[in-house]
Amino acid sequence: MHHQRRMSRRVRTLLAEAETWCDQERGRRTQLAHHLNVSLPAVSAWFREYRKPHPAKQPTAEQVLGIQEFLAQQAQRQKQHPRERFPSFDVAIPVAATATPGMPRETDALLAELKRWCDAQRGRRARLPREISVPPQLVTEWFAGRKTPTWEQGLRIQSFLDQHREDQNV
Numbered sequence: 001m002h003h004q005r006r007m008s009r010r011v012r013t014l015l016a017e018a019e020t021w022c023d024q025e026r027g028r029r030t031q032l033a034h035h036l037n038v039s040l041p042a043v044s045a046w047f048r049e050y051r052k053p054h055p056a057k058q059p060t061a062e063q064v065l066g067i068q069e070f071l072a073q074q075a076q077r078q079k080q081h082p083r084e085r086f087p088s089f090d091v092a093i094p095v096a097a098t099a100t101p102g103m104p105r106e107t108d109a110l111l112a113e114l115k116r117w118c119d120a121q122r123g124r125r126a127r128l129p130r131e132i133s134v135p136p137q138l139v140t141e142w143f144a145g146r147k148t149p150t151w152e153q154g155l156r157i158q159s160f161l162d163q164h165r166e167d168q169n170v
Contacts, residue, residue, distance in 0.1 A: 007055050011064055011151050015050040018067050021074060022047075036066045061154030062107045107148055110157055115143050117164060132156045 022028040022043075029047075033040045042057070049055035059067065118125040129136040134153060141147035149157060 006053070006152070007050060007058050008152050008155070011058065012050050014064060014067055014071075015046055015059075018071060019047045019050075021071060032067070032070060035070045036063055038063065058150065060107075060148040061151045062105060062148055064151040065106060107154065110154065110161070111142055111149070113161055114157055117161065128160075132160050 018032060022032060029043050030040055033043045036043070036059075045057040046055075046059055049057045114128070118128055125139070126136070129139050132153070133156065138147065138153075142149060
């Protein structure tokens, strides 16, 4: 049985914005796919699926952040050069090439903090999946580096960690 997840309104809006940008000029989907270091069919599947109530394909949290970054870069370029038309492949830079060497990605840092929270006290690893509404096996997959949280799961993790930071400061 394949479990289909809901997609947040924010992610749907972002994908709609990305699709609109891509549809304005030939080659832009390919440019976006190169920037995210994913296949063109993956980007097309996200655009096809985001309108459905339970999309079978959706970007990971890391990919959503990459889409946001990419659209912001394109908006900045357009603002700096409003009349200039950019060739399709002039800014196709894989995400890995833009990361600062030696610095963890945002998702990696979030998962590292979550793991530290779990390891700090007995029983927390068992309690965590209930608190962020995910299967226990998924937490194991995240910590092993075999899976990455979706955008929605990343938001729940961030909210969970924020709450526990506040509890410690009280």
